[in-house]
Amino acid sequence: MLLWPAVHELIGDLCAEFPKMNFKRMRAIAVLGCLHVSLLSIVVVLSACCRESEIPDQIKKLASTIPHTRSQAALALARCGPPEVNRAVPLLIDMLYDDNIGVQSAASYALRHIDTPAARDAIERATKRRKVR
Secondary structure, three states, X not given: OOHHHHHHHHHHHHHHOHHXXXXXXXXXXXXXXXXXXXXXXHHHHHHOOOOHHHHHHHHHHOOOOXXXXXXXXXXXXXXXXXXXXXXHHHHHHHHOOOOOHHHHHHHHHHHHHHOOHHHHHHHHHHHHHHHHO
């Protein structure tokens, strides 16, 4: 990531000089701006990747007493999907009925991304139960 600060500094320098630039320099700014956005996109994509080594820790966090920790663990597991996180499905199903709506939402999101038959059935049952209330 040593390139990131250099590109950021270069864009800042070019933007400071913008009023004095001719058309060719403006095109250079556009190209560098696209490069900046592309690098940012790569960072976002890489941060969304599943880290299989973290799965056991994330599964343990599903049992936390802190709702935010449970939600974040469910979202982290959603990035991994089956078969790596199949053993988390029963815990995520229980989380559909958590007292915290954020935990319920994160569990539903994770189960939709894991997309096993048990996950689909659990989401359907939870949805019907909410409609009955």
